[in-house]
Amino acid sequence: MAQIVDCRVDARSALTVREAYLSARLQQIETDRRRSEPLPQDFEDQATEQENDPVLDNLATTTAAELADVRLALQRLDSDQYGVCSECGAAISAERLRAVPEAVTCIDCALAHA
Ligand SMILES: [Zn+2]
Secondary structure, eight states, X not given: OHHHHHHHHHHHHHHHXXXXXXXXXXXXXXXXXXHHXXXXXXXXXXXXXXXXXXHHHHHHHHHHHHHHHHHHHHHHHHTTOTTBOTTTOOBOOHHHHHHOTTOOSOHHHHHHHO
């Protein structure tokens, strides 16, 4: 029992650090993205100026997805569902949670989707 509690305390601090890192990173990506865009001449042109750098777009998408996972894991910690697979309901192993604190599925379910 004590081990599970320790694991959750560790997970919360790891996830909190990760959330701060990812949201700062996302903000930086958005700033870079705006900088790389030419200023539209007028509102009519804005629609055609939406061709963003695909690399930054991709980075923004994956960072936002990762951030969403981290926030979901934090919510699950609060609602006491942390460490329980969202798909099959099995306990997620402590090793997996240490490696991937934001994991919401057990290794079997994760591999089934890989
Ligand atoms: Zn599972």
